[in-house]
Amino acid sequence: MFLAHPRLPWPLRAMNGLLGPLAPRLWPLEPEALKRKAALRTKVPAAAAGSAFEEPLALLCHSLTNEVQLSANGRFMLHSQLVKNLSTRLRLAELAARRPEIFDAPVPEPLFITGAPRTGTTFLQRLIARDERSRSLPLWESTHPLPAGELTAPRKDPDPRIKASRVEVGMTNRILPEQASMHELVHDEAEEDNLLLSLSHCSPMYEDIGLVPAYAQWYTTADHTEGYRYFKRMLQFLQWSRPAGDRWVLKSPGHAEMLVPLFGAFGDATVVQTHRDPVTSVISYSNMVAYGARVYFDHPNPHLIGKFAADVIERSLRAALRDRAGHEHQVVDVLFRPLVEDPIREVSRVYEAAGRELDDVTEKAMREYATAEKHRSGRHRYAAEDFALNVGELRERFAFYYDRFDVPQEKR
Numbered sequence: 380m381f382l383a384h385p386r387l388p389w390p391l392r393a394m395n396g397l398l399g400p401l402a403p404r405l406w407p408l409e410p411e412a413l414k415r416k417a418a419l420r421t422k423v424p425a426a427a428a429g430s431a432f433e434e435p436l437a438l439l440c441h442s443l444t445n446e447v448q449l450s451a452n453g454r455f456m457l458h459s460q461l462v463k464n465l466s467t468r469l470r471l472a473e474l475a476a477r478r479p480e481i482f483d484a485p486v487p488e489p490l491f492i493t494g495a496p497r498t499g500t501t502f503l504q505r506l507i508a509r510d511e512r513s514r515s516l517p518l519w520e521s522t523h524p525l526p527a528g529e530l531t532a533p534r535k536d537p538d539p540r541i542k543a544s545r546v547e548v549g550m551t552n553r554i555l556p557e558q559a560s561m562h563e564l565v566h567d568e569a570e571e572d573n574l575l576l577s578l579s580h581c582s583p584m585y586e587d588i589g590l591v592p593a594y595a596q597w598y599t600t601a602d603h604t605e606g607y608r609y610f611k612r613m614l615q616f617l618q619w620s621r622p623a624g625d626r627w628v629l630k631s632p633g634h635a636e637m638l639v640p641l642f643g644a645f646g647d648a649t650v651v652q653t654h655r656d657p658v659t660s661v662i663s664y665s666n667m668v669a670y671g672a673r674v675y676f677d678h679p680n681p682h683l684i685g686k687f688a689a690d691v692i693e694r695s696l697r698a699a700l701r702d703r704a705g706h707e708h709q710v711v712d713v714l715f716r717p718l719v720e721d722p723i724r725e726v727s728r729v730y731e732a733a734g735r736e737l738d739d740v741t742e743k744a745m746r747e748y749a750t751a752e753k754h755r756s757g758r759h760r761y762a763a764e765d766f767a768l769n770v771g772e773l774r775e776r777f778a779f780y781y782d783r784f785d786v787p788q789e790k791r
Contacts, residue, residue, distance in 0.1 A: 382666075382681045382765065385673035388554055395450045395677060402451040406458035408440045413458070417465035421473075428468040431605055435580035435597055436461070442591030449589075453675030457588070464578050467525055471616060474530050481619045482612050489614075489627035489645050490733055493634035493699070494653030495660035495692050496667065499718045501562060501571075502752060503653060504630040506722055507729070508569040509744040510737075514624030515569035516617070519544030522574060524613060526620070534621070541566065554674065561667045572631040575613050581606030581640065583633040583691070587668055588675055590687050599694065603637055607644040626735070636698035642706055649733040650706070652699060655715035656789040657692055657777040658763075658770055664688045665768065666761035685766025689773065696780050712784065722749045 387395075398405065407413070410433065418425040443449060443457060475482055490507070494500045508515040523540040544566040551564060558564065576582030581603040586595045614627060634641055635652065642648060665681070665688040672679035703710045711732045718725045723742060730737050763770050780786065 382669040382673075383678055385679070387673060391452050391554065391674075394452050394455075398451040402449075402454045403444075406454045408443045408454065408458060408461070410436050410440055413440075413461050413465055416462050417469055420462065421466050421469045423469040423473045425465075425469070427472040427476075428465060429472070432468075432580050435594065435601070438597050439580075439585055439591065439594045442594040443589060446592055447589050447676070449675055450677045456674065460577075467578060470525055470530065471612070474616070475612075478531065482615050484615050484619060486611055486614050486618070486645065487626060488647045488649065488733065489629060490649050490651065490729070490735075491634050491641060491645075492628070492630040492651045492653070493632060494651075495635070495655070495657060495664070495695065496632055497660050497663040498653040498655040499713070499715045500630050500632065500653050502722075503651065503713065503718060503726075503729075504569050504571075504628060506726060506745050506748055507628045509748050510624075510628075510735075510741045512624050512735075512741075513626060513628045514618060515628050516572060516575070517567050518548070518564060518570040519566050520617065520621070521570045521572070522547065524575060524617065530620070555671065557670060561663075561670065569628070569630070572610070572629050573633065576606070576610055576631060576633065578613065579603075579606035579609035581610065581633075581637060582631070586691070588672075590683065603640040604643050607637065607640040611644045632695065636695045636702075638699060638702035638706065642709070649709055649711065649729075650703075651711045651713055651729055653713050653715060653718065654784050654786050656786055657696060657780055658773045659789050661685075661689045661692050661773060662761060662763050662766065662768060664692065665766040669766070681765055682767040685763075685768045688766070689768065689776070693776060696777070700779075700783060714784075714786065716787070722746075 413436070414425040414428075417428075439461075443454075449457065490513075492500050492504050492507075504515070507513055519538075519541045522544055526534065526538065526540060548564045548566050551558060564570075573582045573584040577584045580598070580601075583598070585591060586598060618627075634650070638650065641650070665685045668688060669679050669681045669684045672684065709732075711729050713725050713729065723737075723745060726745060727737055729735075763773075774781075774788065781788065
């Protein structure tokens with residue numbers, strides 16, 4: 380009941396009530412309208428973005444308009460995100476025409492962390508981000524990858540995007556006060572790659588938000604080779620725009636089912652896959668998606684979300700198991716319990732596989748972070764029944780995974 384009938388702050392309730400009938404006209408989810416707005420905002424012709432991703436944009440707009448019932452706030456947020464993504468593509472295309480050398484630079488030996496939700500991916504990424512020789516993607520840069528104004532102009536110090544992100548995190552925490560107990564947002568901490576991947580529609584972000592059938596069908600069957608090449612272009616711009624560290628440490632659960640295009644774009648990458656009881660992942664992921672859905676829907680459907688979460692995690696784990704073939708020497712498996720019990724030992728394993736060195740200063744910084752995380756309070760309560768999930772059936776469904784990785788079943 381709590382998840383299906385959320386209590387929102389009064390400004391959002393007022394917005395959804397008053398602007399609901401006007402929302403389709405105020406924030407149209409129609410490809411041509413979105414492209415016109417992006418072109419007007421950037422003063423770059425819409426054609427500059429290319430046509431490679433017009434099909435997924437059209438399918439996404441169809442799904443959001445015809446397959447789900449967005450609230451006014453949900454429509455506003457998705458409209459804004461899509462215009463922002465198109466604007467980013469236009470500005471980057473314009474820069475590439477003037478400064479092609481930026482996009483010829485190597486992205487050497489990146490480290491990609493992936494795994495199902497609640498398996499330690501965020502902890503591991505932020506742990507490795509303590510290494511000043513690494514280059515991570517802080518939340519402020521993930522949400523605002525391009526600075527305002529001329530992209531080749533000198534940067535302001537401090538960067539205005541940092542303050543903007545701090546304000547945005549504060550607003551999110553007021554709207555979603557329990558978010559921090561599921562996945563804490565910190566404006567200057569390393570964050571996952573989903574927003575950057577969404578620029579080329581190779582991110583599960585839109586599927587996670589809206590459970591959009593037609594778009595999801597495209598997403599799960601499309602060849603995302605070009606999408607990951609575009610993701611690499613974004614990294615090339617970012618490392619040119621803000622030099623920091625010499626090797627990327629990146630993270631997204633979505634990388635697990637994208638190993639083929641990932642290794643196609645980053646042939647010398649190391650992939651770390653974290654592992655934990657997938658039943659825990661399914662139930663926790665269901666809870667996280669259902670809780671966040673209140674921003675986009677008046678009445679989220681927890682039972683539908685539970686089915687979605689089980690399907691997505693099974694799909695992802697099967698794909699990762701299938702597609703690591705031929706790249707086993709580039710994949711490191713890290714189990715959740717050993718990671719929690721002795722994080723430095725597990726990081727050392729990752730560093731050895733990736734050809735990195737763990738020095739005393741970095742190890743000390745990592746130990747301090749791990750200790751602070753161990754004492755951080757805040758746990759969110761949820762149960763399989765909230766999402767019409769049956770633990771026994773899930774155990775049978777994921778037998779292939781337990782057998783392959785010797786992952787212990789957790790008592791619930």
